[in-house]
Amino acid sequence: MSVGLYRYSGDINDKNTELIFSENISSEVFYQRYWVKAICESKVKLFKDGCDFDVGDLNIIMSELNALGDWATENLSGIDLKYMSERIENLKSVLPQACKCKGGKFYIF
Numbered sequence: 001m002s003v004g005l006y007r008y009s010g011d012i013n014d015k016n017t018e019l020i021f022s023e024n025i026s027s028e029v030f031y032q033r034y035w036v037k038a039i040c041e042s043k044v045k046l047f048k049d050g051c052d053f054d055v056g057d058l059n060i061i062m063s064e065l066n067a068l069g070d071w072a073t074e075n076l077s078g079i080d081l082k083y084m085s086e087r088i089e090n091l092k093s094v095l096p097q098a099c100k101c102k103g104g105k106f107y108i109f
Contacts, residue, residue: 001028003035003049005091007098007106021098025108026087034076034084035068042067052105058095065092 007021026035031049039048046053047064065088072084098106 002026003028003031003108005095005106005108007101007103009102010104012104012107017104020101020103021106023091023094023098024087025091026084030080030083034072034080038068038071038075038084042071044068047108049108052107054105055099058099061095062092 003025005021005023005025006019008017009020010017025031035048038044042064044064044067045051045060046057047061047068053061069085069088072081072088076084
């Protein structure tokens with residue numbers, strides 16, 4: 001299993017809504033081992049499993065991703081640092097473009 005970032009064309013509970021964006025964040029095991037700790041210690045409020053956010057929150061999300069990247073640099077090394085850093089950098093590059101498309105909220109699960 002993995003934790004991902006998703007966006008739908010409308011209400012996530014509407015059976016007619018379509019998935020319009022998805023991006024992997026992390027494997028479930030890695031997320032539980034490192035991302036949860038990073039989120040807590042970095043005081044991240046929006047970019048975490050079980051949350052949703054709007055296009056208008058992009059600046060906050062980018063700031064939170066920067067904080068998570070800083071945490072990774074300070075607390076991880078080797079392959080773990082590489083994996084988390086690459087995922088964060090990828091998210092920072094794809095999110096602004098994804099925010100330009102019409103659609104509903106972003107969800108993390």
